[in-house]
Amino acid sequence: MAAQNDIAVADPASFTGVKRGEWLALVLAFIYFFLVLAAYYVLRPVREQLAAASGSQVLFQFYLTTFIVTLVLTPVYGWLIARFPRKRFVPVVYLFFIVNLIAFIPAFEAQGQLNPRVLGQVFFVWMSVFNLFVVAVFWSFIADIFSVEQSHRLFGIIAFGGALGAIAGPLLTKWLVHRIGIGPLLGVAACMLLAAVACIFALVAWSRRHPVAQDTERNEAVIGGGFWAGAKLVFASPFLRRVAILMLLGDCVGTVLYNLQTDIGHQYYPDGAARTDFYASIDLSVNVLMAVLQIVVTRVVLTRFGPVPALAGAEIVKALTLITLAFLGQPAAVAAAMIVTRGGAYGVEKPATDSLYTRVDRETRYKAKGFVDTAVWRFGDVAVVGIITILRDFGMTTAGFASLSAIAAICAAYIAWRLKSTPELAHDKA
Known part of the structure; x- marks a missing residue:
């Protein structure tokens, strides 16, 4: 009887984690x-x-x-x-x-x-x-x-x-x-x-x-403060420099595909509403994949193996996707590559990268992360687009851009794997 009463008055928070x-x-x-x-x-x-x-x-x-x-x-x-x-x-x-x-x-x-x-x-x-x-x-x-x-x-x-x-x-x-x-x-x-x-x-x-x-x-x-202090922290720390380089290499892949995607919208969708529908379809596919990865893959990988295998694995998937795009070179393949790489970036890489900042002290976390997520990211956009513009003038095609992006992803996988040798991750499962 006592057991039955205990069940009857059980706190809902024990099941949901939410108090009344x-x-x-x-x-x-x-x-x-x-x-x-x-x-x-x-x-x-x-x-x-x-x-x-x-x-x-x-x-x-x-x-x-x-x-x-x-x-x-x-x-x-x-x-x-x-x-x-x-x-x-x-x-x-x-x-x-x-x-x-x-x-x-x-x-x-x-x-x-x-x-x-x-x-x-x-x-x-x-x-x-x-x-x-x-x-x-x-x-x-x-x-x-x-x-x-x-x-x-x-x-x-x-x-x-x-x-x-x-x-x-x-x-x-x-x-x-x-x-x-x-x-x-x-x-x-x-x-x-x-x-x-x-x-x-x-x-x-x-x-x-x-x-x-x-x-x-x-x-x-x-x-959100300490912008230039964040820059000093990033340049002074080998660990944070590698995290920033990972951001830049990831930006190489994303910005190249964004450029190719923009040209597809320009060439195949002359109507504004049709272009909006096209890009909404890509966002929808990316976000569904992101949600599935976060539920099925990311939590398990981060819990069992830590952030390094998650980051390196996601970059290897990116590289394979981009190599496939280099061989196919079709507009539909560009859209598919954008969905796979962005879904992996937001569904796996971002949670794993964010977890890296838990290895540094609180002040460093706020200042350094703010600098990397704003200045480094936006600088990467400008630098990559500038390089793309020059390479287009020399006649580079979709296959060439996809190949260069695959190399960037392979380099990112190597740098991610090398993170496990840093003192910040010395005791990590990876």
């Missing part, structure tokens, strides 16, 4: 992340089709402008986030971008009459700023709402909301673009962000009723 007073905040955070990534992936194909309208020859200018703007705004972002509570800063920023989206709609309605290169460059750069201030700030905000102990139990569930949003966004774009056109899609994204703002205010209200116990280490952590 946390359900509202968990649901709100889940919906919030779903809405943010769904909005981002509604907008992403809109950006891609603008670049494709002009062709890959405009990408160097697009990336160069983005690199300069990133260098300027990243320290500004760090200054703002360090001086204003994120609970106040985040909703104001979201409302600012909602107004931006509404202001963009007339320009997209008149896309046929405007210079696609000018509109494309403005929106391309705007999306990068949007990613920095809206998407990337999500986890910083959520970290202010929940305690460290709660994060261990709840963040995996919240992350799943983002994965669903990353799948729902492209699906929504594919369904709506031929019905309402490109311009109104920006209104759809703005509505999602407005609903996300409502979630933010509700989470702030919940946090006032359930204040997080003071965590000095977390509250004093540097979030």
Whole structure:
């Protein structure tokens, strides 16, 4: 009888990991992340089709402008986030971008009459700023709402909301673009962000009723600041230099395929709605593969073997995919290679790379990771596109670009494997 009573009154948290007073905040955070990534992936194909309208020859200018703007705004972002509570800063920023989206709609309605290169460059750069201030700030905000102990139990569930949003966004774009056109899609994204703002205010209200116990280490952590200090840390540390080189080599593969993909959109999809549908299909396939890999592969590999085999294995798969593309050289093969490599990059490599930063102290983690994820990444974009432009002038074809990218992936696999010899990973399972 006692055993039966124990079963009858069992705490639901023992099955779900969620305590009774946390359900509202968990649901709100889940919906919030779903809405943010769904909005981002509604907008992403809109950006891609603008670049494709002009062709890959405009990408160097697009990336160069983005690199300069990133260098300027990243320290500004760090200054703002360090001086204003994120609970106040985040909703104001979201409302600012909602107004931006509404202001963009007339320009997209008149896309046929405007210079696609000018509109494309403005929106391309705007999306990068949007990613920095809206998407990337999500986890910083959520970290202010929940305690460290709660994060261990709840963040995996919240992350799943983002994965669903990353799948729902492209699906929504594919369904709506031929019905309402490109311009109104920006209104759809703005509505999602407005609903996300409502979630933010509700989470702030919940946090006032359930204040997080003071965590000095977390509250004093540097979030988004220390840009040039991060550069010094990266150049001074052999471990961090290798992580940065991995980022650059990964960028070589991604940017080459992005260029080839842009030319496909330019050549085969002259209509803006058709291009948007095409890029939404790629995003949808990438995000589904990413979710499957995270559920089936990444967790098991990281838990049993550590990040080194995960990184090296993903790069080997990339190399084999690119070698196949070099032999086939068909547009459909380019799209398939983009799906496989991006799905692996976000589904396996990014979680593994993020786990590498747990091997360094907290201040280094924030500063160095911020530098690598902004300056190194954007510099890689500019450098690779510049090299591609030169090689095109010498007549290099898809097969040549795929072969060079395969070499970059093989080099990345070697560097990833060599990480196990660093002191930071000396006691790792790998």
